[in-house]
Amino acid sequence: MRPILSVARRELSTYFGSPIAYVLLAVYLVLSGYFFYSDVAFFVTFGAQYLPTALWRYVFLDFRLVTLLVLPLVTMRLFAEERKLGTIELLWTLPVRDFQLVLGKFLAAWAFFVVLVALAVVPFAVLYVFHPFALGPPAAAVLGLVLLGTAFIACGLAASTLTENQVVAGMVTYGVLVFFWFMTWNEAVGSEQWIRVLLLLSLFDHYLPFATGTIALVDVAYFAFFIGFFLYAALRSLQSRTWRGVV
């Protein structure tokens, strides 16, 4: 456990020791704050009644966009920077296992994301003071957002093991995530059975129920599988040095 925490601590100190963390934090909070405000204004202007479908749904679908924009920028440096600096070779000769490196990096990005989400939900508390509402649905949506973001992080982490170029790592992450978003947008893409399979795989179709306050085991399981798959991919990618010989 100690190596995992050491790696995570070092990552976080790098984030917060440079402008990266503060810029990303500012962008995330400004955009999420704007979306929250505009969605509440929309809700009030049109006199909607049911919060889960008329407000939380829109707020959390908008938060999804902001999260998609920001998290690949958080994860793109995780292993790409180690490769570029040559520190990856040192890490591989220290008494640490590859999975500890992967988990340490993952934990750091995840902790940073949790801070983003914690600050992004502050406006909810302000709204609650003036207009109390049922906490269950938005809490479910926050859980969904955390699971979605964690899935983004796992995907971004795996992409960052592939290259020493951070931009390439970031673009690969955007590519994979956007594909998992758009894959079910057009039903003409294939037969009905094929669409059914795509729906099962679609990242955002599993997020939607959370956004309206519903927690379904199948959706939680999907995210757990997605996260596990990409963490395993990251581990295997690191271990590919065995046959690739590229350090």
Add this chain to the structure above:
Amino acid sequence: MTERGEIRAEALMKRFGAFVAVADISFTVSPGEVVGFLGPNGAGKSTTLRMVTGVFPPTSGRCTISGHDVVRDAIAARTALGYLPERTALYTDMTVERYLRFVGEMKRIAAAALAGAVGAAMDATAVAHMAQRPIGTLSKGYRQRVGIAQALLGDPDVLILDEPTSGLDPEQAAEIRTLVRGLADARRTVLLSSHVLPEVESICSRVIILAQGRVVAVDAPARLEQRLRPHREVAVRAVGDAGALLALLRAVPGVLSVTGGPEPDGVLRYVVGFAHRTDIRREIAAAVVGGGMGLLALEPVVMTLEEIFLTLIGRPDGGEG
């Protein structure tokens, strides 16, 4: 029987797809030895070091550090190892002390002992006064010192240094050489990979020479010289008649060969060869002086490590030591 501090490589082979990077590498470095690891570019040095340090496993063969298999018992092997990669692996945004604390934590140094271990490593490499400086602001020489300091953390039995003076100016390189020389003691084994042959010659007691993915020699430079040269040689510098001097030298019992002649400055220089196990320098001097010649110098002709190296890599079938 494996001892603490021993590096033992047995028939290491590494294949990447169809490409065989290292064909058959075997060597042993005994505890406390300082051994040079040499080879031209593409000889398989980096691949071998990466197998020895556990970066990736060999396709076949095995390697142990202090008796621990670097693949099957990787954590114990790596705990016994301090490694300075060729590309100095530093986080430039961290201060020297924070970087060393991080590496110390990764080396599983107990929290209570960490500050002491970091302090000792900084003292040993003379970077303590830079402890709070970000690594990115340090000169190349100091960065290399920090790299060596991290290798020393945890007091490893084995130090593997890959090109420690690469990219340094002559003054910095000399400082690092002095530092490396000071690190070698009776209980610490050092494997030093370098392109700078005089550096290896001045620090190492033995050398391992690689060419085309194989070990072509393992021995002390002096012993390699003996093997590579048919006989021992001295150069005689004298003034007088060239023909008379040549005749005098050829007449000395035990002389096997005489080559040379007048140099541009008029001084005669002849290289006299005789058997390795004999020493006829006194007889040679007496013959020259007794023949009425003016003897200016009698000096041994030795092969530099560079000459040995070039001879061996040009002759990969030169035999193993």
